[in-house]
Amino acid sequence: AQSVTQLGSHVSVSEGALVLLRCNYSSSVPPYLFWYVQYPNQGLQLLLKYTSAATLVKGINGFEAEFKKSETSFHLTKPSAHMSDAAEYFCAVSGRAGNMLTFGGGTRLMVKP
Amino acid sequence: DAGVIQSPRHEVTEMGQEVTLRCKPISGHDYLFWYRQTMMRGLELLIYFNNNVPIDDSGMPEDRFSAKMPNASFSTLKIQPSEPRDSAVYFCASSFRGKVNTEAFFGQGTRLTVV
Numbered sequence: 001a002q003s004v005t006q007l008g009s010h011v012s013v014s015e016g017a018l019v020l021l022r023c024n025y026s027s028s029v030p031p032y033l034f035w036y037v038q039y040p041n042q043g044l045q046l047l048l049k050y051t052s053a054a055t056l057v058k059g060i061n062g063f064e065a066e067f068k069k070s071e072t073s074f075h076l077t078k079p080s081a082h083m084s085d086a087a088e089y090f091c092a093v094s095g096r097a098g099n100m101l102t103f104g105g106g107t108r109l110m111v112k113p
Numbered sequence: 114d115a116g117v118i119q120s121p122r123h124e125v126t127e128m129g130q131e132v133t134l135r136c137k138p139i140s141g142h143d144y145l146f147w148y149r150q151t152m153m154r155g156l157e158l159l160i161y162f163n164n165n166v167p168i169d170d171s172g173m174p175e176d177r178f179s180a181k182m183p184n185a186s187f188s189t190l191k192i193q194p195s196e197p198r199d200s201a202v203y204f205c206a207s208s209f210r211g212k213v214n215t216e217a218f219f220g221q222g223t224r225l226t227v228v
Contacts, residue, residue: 034216043117043204043219090156100146100169101206101217103156 002027002093004104012110019063019078021107023091026072033074034092034101035065044090050074061085086111117220119205125226131193134223137186138207146217147180147190148204156204162188195227 007022025031032051036044048059055067061084065076074091088108092101118137126132138145146161160170165182173180177196182188192199202224206217 036219041224043221044206045219046216049216100158100161102158105155 002102006104021076029095036090038088119220129194134190136188136205142207144208146206150202
């Protein structure tokens with residue numbers, strides 16, 4: 001069984017500030033972890049993924065995430081927020097039983113000018 | 114490839130009517146997923162297929178929902194009869210399980226409104 005918890009359904013940052021979106025997972029097998037972004041009225045787009053290679057994963061648009069097994073975490077960061085980063089972000093986990101993804105509840109990121 | 118294609122993008126129907134949502138996965142992908150997104154419940158997996166065979170339909174809410182995948186390039190999700198609580202955005206996604214677990218690619222979704 002797998003589950004994902006995203007702490008904070010809403011996060012607000014100022015433009016240029018650090019973005020930190022938290023994700024903790026539970027998995028009975030070594031997990032594969034993903035971050036997706038959803039812009040209004042759009043589908044989900046992959047930001048980055050962890051597949052048991054490097055623990056620090058770099059994605060698109062300057063985002064990166066670090067897999068910490070001891071903390072069962074996969075937090076998403078970006079050094080400097082841009083207005084265009086305003087969107088909803090989803091953390092997801094899948095195991096070895098196919099590519100079925102279990103999603104967290106999502107975090108809506110707001111960026112203030 | 115054009116990506117995962119869903120139709121229609123928007124559907125408004127009256128309670129009790131049958132609704133059919135359609136999905137064309139990315140060519141060559143062997144997994145297909147149907148998700149539902151609502152404010153209250155977030156993203157929920159309804160059902161997924163592997164090589165056109167339903168693997169897990171435990172997320173299907175009730176017997177009013179059914180899904181088929183007659184071939185590798187087409188899937189449908191049907192609701193009959195529809196109810197207002199079925200109003201949601203329905204996403205189809207596909208993926209290919211190669212040597213390394215790969216991500217799922219999502220369509221743009223179908224926004225269903227049942228009045």
